[in-house]
Amino acid sequence: MTASGSAQLLFVHGIGGLRDADRERRAWLDSLADGARRAGHSDAVSRLTQGWPADVRFADYSDLFLDRGAQGDTFGPSQNDEAFLSRLVAELTEELAHQALERQAPDLLRMVENARQQLSDEQTQGIGEPLRILAGVLTTLLQIPGLRRAAQWASGRSLLGQLSQVGRYLGRGEPDGGGRCLDTRVRDRVLRGLDPGRPLVVVAHSLGTVVAFEALQHYSGPVRLLITLGSPLATATAVLHRIHPRPPRTPEPVERWLNFWDRDDIVVCRPRIQDWMLPNRAGVLPDSHRVDSDGIWVHTATKYLRQTAVAGPVVEALKR
Structure with missing residues (x-):
């Protein structure tokens, strides 16, 4: 060409x-x-x-990404995002677990195990509750020393809302007029x-x-x-x-x-x-x-x- x-x-x-x-x-x-x-x-x-x-x-x-019509934080996640965010946060957690083992960092591994336990709790919760738990998982992960220094998000919830944009894009929905x-x-x-x-x-x-x-x-x-x-x-x-x-x-x-x-x-x-x-x-x-x-x-x-x-x-x- x-x-x-x-x-x-x-x-x-x-x-x-x-x-x-x-x-x-x-x-x-x-x-x-x-x-x-x-x-x-x-x-x-x-x-x-x-x-x-x-x-x-x-x-x-x-x-x-503003046209969802959600109340409050228009960039925040909704219940429609739960399944995608659950998979994504789980994969982020497992990647950090892999890094903890690779670095032989027991403190890091303990924090990741805490996040894993929260994820297991998320599987048993009612409608709407998983988003709160997933935000808590991300808040835990953002306390890892390297991530704590590097992160630009005020909380796990703010990060969760932005990660939901990936799921919305891949959802192939939300048609316009x-x-x-x-x-x-x-x-x-x-x-x-x-x-x-x-x-x-x-x-x-x-x-x-x-x-x-x-x-x-x-x-x-x-x-x-x-x-x-x-x-x-x-x-x-x-x-x-x-x-x-x-x-x-x-x-x-x-x-x-x-x-x-x-x-x-x-x-x-x-x-x-x-x-x-x-x-x-x-x-x-x-x-x-x-x-x-x-x-x-x-x-x-x-x-x-x-x-x-x-x-x-x-x-x-x-x-x-």
């Missing part, structure tokens, strides 16, 4: 509240510029902050305005990695690089078995796929996505790398973008 013109850069956000697309586009670019500078691409910093932005889109679909379901509207929002005649670089975060993965299955232009950050794609029963296509396969337009995960990012399970993905016809599989972010709020795109391992390949792909 032949493409001409400068590369496009597409940012795809993840879970969270309403976004200010212009402000976040700038924040993501500034973080990318910081990572590029430390990666030895100082020549690209001014282009990132002044030149390339004309070719940069921040795909904002956050408002589409024209019969277009939520997941279709989200993907359309992401692909809107792209030029298939020019190469594309995609940086997707969290839920955005699921959205980008599915959206690019229907994209006709060349994708020079796909970067996924803090992805839940390989979370087996909760996410992996529900994404399209089945079995999951690298989107055909993708020429290179780099996946990055942080051990203290609670949203990430089974970080080595390549173990659960088929290659596209060009043989492309995701190449997973662990990064370590010091400080707080690990599960943010800006934390990942400041990593030299992330910023370097993005800048190089844009320069080609």
